Amino acid sequence: MKADFELYEGNAPYIFVSYCHKDKDSVLPVIESMAENGYRIWYDKGIHPGSEWPEIVAEHLEQCAVFLIFISDHYMQSQNCIREIHFAVARNKKMISVMMEPVRLTPGVEMQLCVSQALHYDQYSDKKMFYKDLYRAEALGGCKTEIPSEAPAKQAESRNPETDRKKKQEAIRAPGKAPEKKKKKKGRLILALAAAAVVVAAGAAAGWHAWNTVEIAGETYARNVSGIHIEEKTVTMDLMAQLENLDAVSSLEFTNCTFEEGTLERLKNIETLSRLELTACSGITDCGFLKNLYKLFILEMNGCNLEDEAMDIGSSLPNLHYLNLSGNPGLTDVAWLEYMPELRSLELDDNSIEDMSPAASLENLTVLSLENNRITEISEPLKALRLEYLNLSGNQIRELSGLDNLTVLIEFYLADNHYRQSEGEQESESAPEQIPVCIEESSNTLEKADLSGNGFTREDLNRMLSDCGKLTYLDIGESSKVESLDFLRNCTMLETLYADSCGLTAWNGPQKMEKLKDLDLSGNELESLEDFPVLSAENRVKLDLRNNRLTSLEGLDTGIAYDKLILYDNSLSAEDTDRTLEGMQGNVLGITYEEGLRPESLQDFDSCYIAQVPDNRKVAWEDALGYKCRFEIFPHQ
Incomplete structure (x- = not known):
């Protein structure tokens, strides 16, 4: 659907509309109605002619008088949309939020929108009432051009060139009549009065400007x-x-x-x-x-x-x-x-x-972030029973019993606390026996968790995560002797999974992960990819398998285009690698050179980062792959 009106380009106050293009069928009728009612509107039509387009969007956002946001799940998932909010807040724009559907805001977005006027579009059974409430917004008043009512027929006729021409001809043909001569005196008087009016108006405008503006730190x-x-x-x-x-x-x-x-x-x-x-x-x-x-x-x-x-x-x-x-x-x-x-x-x-x-003692908290402090224990029970976001990463916490009554966590971050081990040691005699019960208690709500750098065991992770079916992000890197990921079989909604340096010897996790976009299994002990999951062809997956013990790529999903496929430091044969990678497509491939490996099998990747290529083979590889070929290691991200 396309909105049938011209985007405003001018110096008068106007509205910048921020929306996700996936919502255009529901958003464009609203802004089209606003345009019909005289509101000056600019929005991104989604046609990006070149690299200058972000500058065009930013320029129009910079100059707008009102920032009108149509918020939905799609909107919250769009980094470009979120950047527009940040930019508008930084420029102190007047903001109006329209909630198109029930949606959970991230803490950061909620904080930035909390002082803006909000309308819940989905809650209006009568959309006329929605428009009535929207048009009442004081901020929109200066962005409206008054639409003139229809002129009288006589007046309209006088503006018709054909009618004017006929009148002139009739006047010329009429006997005894001649066109009246201009009365110069009257014309001069009118000009003088008009000039005086301009001077008076200019003086009034200058006075209005002086009265209604303030000079602050060199800016008006x-x-x-x-x-x-x-x-x-x-x-x-x-x-x-x-x-x-x-x-x-x-x-x-x-x-x-x-x-x-x-x-x-x-x-x-x-x-x-x-x-x-x-x-x-x-x-x-x-x-x-x-x-x-x-x-x-x-x-x-x-x-x-x-x-x-x-x-x-x-x-x-x-x-x-x-x-x-x-x-x-x-x-x-x-x-x-x-x-x-x-x-x-x-x-x-x-x-x-x-x-x-x-x-x-703070009962109303929904967001609590204490990352990178010196906290060693949380033993006093938190009274914020509706806490949704909790970040305790980068501390030295050994006691977490104060979190036991939290049951609706959505995001929980505990990275690098060395909870099960002292820093630099494999195990510690003082390691706490208790695991964070709040994860298990929040299994019906938890969507993101970072438990990396704590040395959690497979038993710990099984108890905490086995029922967390809503997880979309999970980091369990540097856990202890995990061996397999069978405790994640219910976590089929995962989009990001980091399980590096966990002592994994087999996958044994979910067999179908259609939403997965980022999987890091580097630094483990995987020897094969048996039972490796089927991935979605709709996602360009980042897969890091470096520094394992793989002897074969059999089991790797070859039916998708990888964003990144990293295979350094394994025990793969050139023959197996050729057979598996030939015809596969992707953005970045990272691989260790093996004698007999053919560059032609890698040609469908956009960039090939190849390690340990002998000097006497580099020319042949450059000739075969051209600009795609790089003799360096793709960094661990």
Whole structure:
């Protein structure tokens, strides 16, 4: 389906429509109706004439007045769509979200859209009411061209060239009549009045512009702008005074700025502020200014060198729902969380936190991220029973009993905690007996899990994962003596599976994995691909089998085009490799040279990374494969 209207190209305020092209049949009727009602609209038609197209999209997004999003499952799966949201947020665009169907937002997207107006298209039985509510959105008002009503027939006739011509002929033929001479005096008077009107209008426009705009950090903003982004400036009292002149600013973002003493205290004068983001800023030695920001909904202070002493807030922030204080190694204590009882999302990555028990009392959390800290135990039960996203990777956790009451996790990350072994050792006498029960308890909801770098045994993994039928992403790399993947037989929805360096000797996993796109089995002890799964021809699969003990590729699915097929450091014969790979198609092939291997058998791959080719064979291989041939090892990704 194609929308039957011209995309707006001009200087007036317009709407940028962000949608997934797979949803065009449901989205285009909506925006076509908007265009018929006079709204100026630009959207990506999906016709990409060349590499300059992303620049064209970005340029139109940069210049739009309103960012209108049509969200669906397809939208959430599109990286290009998500990038458009990030870009719009970075440019402080006014946003309206239309939920086309029930869909689970990722924590990051939910955080970025939480202050936008949202309509649930799927919940309107009467679509007329949907359009009525949509057109009520204040942000859209400036993007509409008033459609004139039909002119009287007499007026329309006067604009008809044929009618005008006939009238002139009749006037010429009429006896005793001659065309009237122009009255020059009257014409001059009209011109003079028109010129005066132009001068008056110009003066009024200049006055309006001066009254309705504000100069801030060298940039001109409308006085009613909703968001400001300031980069690489020294924030002075004068600059803060300029910000206070804004009528309705709700979002302030500072990047690489230095705050002079006392300037942050002035934020209390911006009563409409609900979102504050400080990234890589300096001069923040006291966060007491936060106690006066009662309406604050989102707070981010990333990489600002915050110390524990700076976090003496001293007052509750009852409306704060999203907090991100990542990248502040001076933070070791989180006792100040008591002032933020309504938090929904808490991100404290890359700090030096040792005790996270104060977070246990936060009942409303759905997102908790504590990656790369110094946490050693979580024993106090978390009260956030609806926690969906939990990231504890990069700590030294040996006790996880505080997570036992979590039953609806969707994403759980525990990578590189060396839970079953001390770092650098095969096994540890102090290894905990208990496994994370929360995985087993969340088997009906869990979609993504990273358990790599913990030395979990096959028995551990079987208990945790055997019933997790909704998993789409799983990393169990560096587990201990797993031997086979039979515990994953119910995990047929997997799209990504990393099982490298697990001591695998056989597959024995699901026999059909139609959604699989990325499979890493490198660094194991596989001798054959017997019972290897059937993959979907619709996906270009990444398969890494390097550093195993394979003597044959029999069992490899040859009916698909691989995105990457990596076979280094096995014991494959040239004859078997030739027979298997000949006619196979793909993007990247990584293989170790064997005497007798023919370059012609690899010619249907776009790039061939061939290791250990003798110098006296390189010319022949280059002549056979041309630009496709590379004498290097494709990196482990």
